Amino acid sequence: MTNWHPHLPEGKGPLYIRLADRIAEDIATGALGAGTKLPPQRDLAYDLGVTVGTVGRAYALIRQRGLVSGEVGRGTFVLGSNPGTGLEEDVKPDLDRDPRTVTGQAGTPAVSWLQGAMTPPRDTEFAGTRISIPAPESIRFDSTSAPEIGQAEAIGRLTADITREAPHEIASYTRAVPDSWRKAGRLWLARSGWEPSEGGIVPTTGAQAAIMAIIAATTSPGDQIAFEDLTYSSIARGAALSGRPPVQVARDDEGPLPEDLARVCAQKHPRLLFVMPTMHNPTLGLMGAQRRKDIVSVARQYNVSIIEDEVYGSLRNTDLPPLAALAPERTFHVNSLSKSVTAGVRGGWVASPLSHAQRVYTAHKMLTGGISFLLSELSARLVLSGAADEFREKIQSEIAARHELVREHLGTYDMNAALDAPFLWLKLPEPWLSGTFKAAAASVNVLIDDEDEFKSGRSDKVYHRVRIGVTNPMTRTETARGLAIVQSLLEDNGACYDSFE
Known part of the structure; x- marks a missing residue:
């Protein structure tokens, strides 16, 4: 560990940004060489008279800039002078020369990033609204994927069986849906005495891809889609990105208010309604029996189709009938393995009205490139074997x-x-x-x-x-x-x- 002790520059900006800039400057000048371990956050906070949170945010910022790496249980270490270029770590920049002419052993620019904010180049992260690659020591409470409880052993065994039994299918594109995939979907989606028809089952690459395929198959750009004002907003964002503007419906603890849904339908004419009736995200709300009937009644009155997202609902035992049982002619019932079995397999299914099953299948193929034989077969075997x-x-x-x-x-x-x-x-x-x-x-x-x-x-x-x-x-x-x-x-x-x- 170094005896390095930064002097914080004066300024009006947030303290953590000024600290991060000082660390970046000392790395650039060589005061902090490659491989140097930075002081523990608590120690540096004590030395500087600031909060641990301030130091933590500064360390996170320089990590985002690609200047350091964090290792659980070891600490935070300075990377080479130009991470990711393949240059040797001991290549030092000549700060008196034009950065465009300073090269490493491979003849590539070594310090062109010194221009401007002295931040090294890095790939743009398309991470949405959540951090995709957090600091190694981060605790992720921003995800709800199924916990790890030993799924890997069963998945490994089933995967080995598939690769041995179906090498040709794995090597090729998937052009047909085996009956076993539809049977697995029917079993997994069934609940509260309701079972969908196998003819309406569409295997998909998870629930979100399924929902976007439904939107593409049943609407056109410019059509509006109704969402509760508080919901799983990634679907609303995806709809907006595809040219289907979301419109908001007021809700209470049970879900959309029927009278407000009727108002929105009369004024905005949405083609679809997205709901999570059995376990609402994020409020945990449960839609009661009468509310389900009322929502279906409004949907029928205004000829609105329904996307019923039951990804979390599969974790909740209830006798309440799904909306697909009340209105099978207009309800797309969606579920997957991500919350209740394993997220990495990306197994999902739609129970579609028979009139739209082929359209949903085709839209899913057009949007995703088609389902994976290996993952779809694995998902089906997890369900049919009872492992799921x-x-x-x-x-x-x-x-x-x-x-x-x-x-x-x-x-x-x-x-x-x-x-x-x-x-x-x-x-x-x-x-x-x-x-x-x-x-x-x-x-x-x-x-x-x-x-x-x-x-x-x-x-x-x-x-x-x-x-x-x-x-x-x-x-x-x-x-x-x-x-x-x-x-x-x-x-x-x-x-x-x-x-x-």
């Missing part, structure tokens, strides 16, 4: 166990939580704002989602809530550590509020 149901039961037990940790650390706070839900919807105490709390948590390497992540469009409504997913951390120990950090921030009551602007 076994994993779902184990995951339900794991989620319940992690909610005991939630109760231990956050039990005194106002929240929507349930033992079958992989996330909770936490009400923040004064003076916290949702976005500010998200930034505060990120500064100490805990990633959560603020309420704006779930708004289907601009809205004046303010909930002062955040969503915390509990299934993505590898272990319960890591989950408990992250919840303890969240608890500490809540108890801090915004004492360092000005650090998170």
